[in-house]
Amino acid sequence: MEFGRVWSRHQRTLLITMMMFKMGLLCTAAADTCLSSPCNNGATCVDHLEDYACLCPKGPVWYTGAYCDDLYDPCSLAPCTNCTSQPGTSAYTCHCPDGLTGLNCTEDVDECQSNPCEGARSNCVNGENSYSCLCPLGSGGEDCQGNVTTCSEETCQNGGTCMDIPDFGHRCQCAAGYHGMDCEENVDECSSEPCHNGAICKDRVDAYQCFCVPGFQGYHCDLDINECASQPCQNNGTCLDQVDHYGCDCAPGFKGEALLSYIWLGF
Ligand SMILES: *[C@@H]1O[C@H](CO)[C@@H](O)[C@H](O)[C@H]1NC(C)=O
Numbered sequence: 689m690e691f692g693r694v695w696s697r698h699q700r701t702l703l704i705t706m707m708m709f710k711m712g713l714l715c716t717a718a719a720d721t722c723l724s725s726p727c728n729n730g731a732t733c734v735d736h737l738e739d740y741a742c743l744c745p746k747g748p749v750w751y752t753g754a755y756c757d758d759l760y761d762p763c764s765l766a767p768c769t770n771c772t773s774q775p776g777t778s779a780y781t782c783h784c785p786d787g788l789t790g791l792n793c794t795e796d797v798d799e800c801q802s803n804p805c806e807g808a809r810s811n812c813v814n815g816e817n818s819y820s821c822l823c824p825l826g827s828g829g830e831d832c833q834g835n836v837t838t839c840s841e842e843t844c845q846n847g848g849t850c851m852d853i854p855d856f857g858h859r860c861q862c863a864a865g866y867h868g869m870d871c872e873e874n875v876d877e878c879s880s881e882p883c884h885n886g887a888i889c890k891d892r893v894d895a896y897q898c899f900c901v902p903g904f905q906g907y908h909c910d911l912d913i914n915e916c917a918s919q920p921c922q923n924n925g926t927c928l929d930q931v932d933h934y935g936c937d938c939a940p941g942f943k944g945e946a947l948l949s950y951i952w953l954g955f
């Protein structure tokens with residue numbers, strides 16, 4: 689640092705004093721504003737430029753304000769609208785609106801926690817300040833507590849009788865020949881293959897009908913028609929019953945339509 693020769697001794701002294709003051713080397717009584725002890729309740733006073741600041745105590749009793757005169761109200765910074773507190777502490781209580789919980793009322797209440805939906809097979813769905821119940825068939829109402837009638841005139845088809853079953857729904861008592869949840873299916877009585885000897889089975893309601901191939905008869909086509917019944921062989925020839933035809937074993941000395949000739953009936 690070089691001072692010009694033009695500076696007088698007095699001027700140099702003043703300049704150096706001002707610079708030392710700026711650098712904090714000279715603390716004058718006037719600069720220390722904390723000396724007057726402006727902060728209350730045990731607060732710490734901090735000099736700041738030509739001013740001061742009070743650092744208020746945080747506990748056991750909390751204070752606030754420029755001089756730490758006021759009891760600290762923790763609700764002033766609490767993130768909820770309905771807040772109560774004990775001034776001078778850091779603890780606050782948020783009074784949450786319905787459906788919210790937690791220190792700051794930020795958590796959703798699980799309304800399903802109390803199992804409001806009745807019945808083992810009902811499902812609770814949590815919502816915002818609400819819940820809804822998914823009820824099993826046969827029950828209904830807000831909490832699945834009511835029995836719901838699921839039977840209507842049309843529920844069971846083909847003359848079936850409908851019965852409401854709580855916690856299940858309905859059950860159909862089907863008329864003979866029908867089955868299925870709603871008696872919508874005609875039982876296929878042909879599935880047990882009741883018709884014999886190559887007959888065609890036709891499914892009916894609670895019944896079947898066999899259409900026999902030639903040579904058989906009976907409800908199940910299980911009877912071989914005896915084509916010898918009419919005694920077609922003459923002159924003591926022996927009749928041989930076959931399927932859908934007969935043969936004649938002619939006695940010695942006779943011949944007719946030839947030995948074991950076949951007379952076809954049908955086909
Ligand atoms: C705040 O909460 C209290 C206690 O739960 C209640 O009595 C009061 O009505 C609430 N005030 C408001 C404005 O919600």
Ligand SMILES: *[C@@H]1O[C@H](CO)[C@@H](O)[C@H](O)[C@H]1NC(C)=O
Nearest residue numbers: 765766767790791792793794
């Ligand atoms: C409650 O809010 C305060 C202030 O915003 C925050 O510091 C604290 O972590 C929050 N607590 C919870 C449990 O949300």
Ligand SMILES: *[C@@H]1O[C@H](CO)[C@@H](O)[C@H](O)[C@H]1NC(C)=O
Nearest residue numbers: 827833834835836853854855
């Ligand atoms: C529902 O049905 C069940 C069984 O039949 C019965 O015990 C219960 O009382 C009924 N509930 C209502 C609300 O009708």
Ligand SMILES: *[C@@H]1O[C@H](CO)[C@@H](O)[C@H](O)[C@H]1NC(C)=O
Nearest residue numbers: 922923924925939940941942
């Ligand atoms: C058939 O047999 C009977 C008794 O065996 C006999 O009396 C009759 O003469 C026979 N008829 C012919 C045509 O051979």
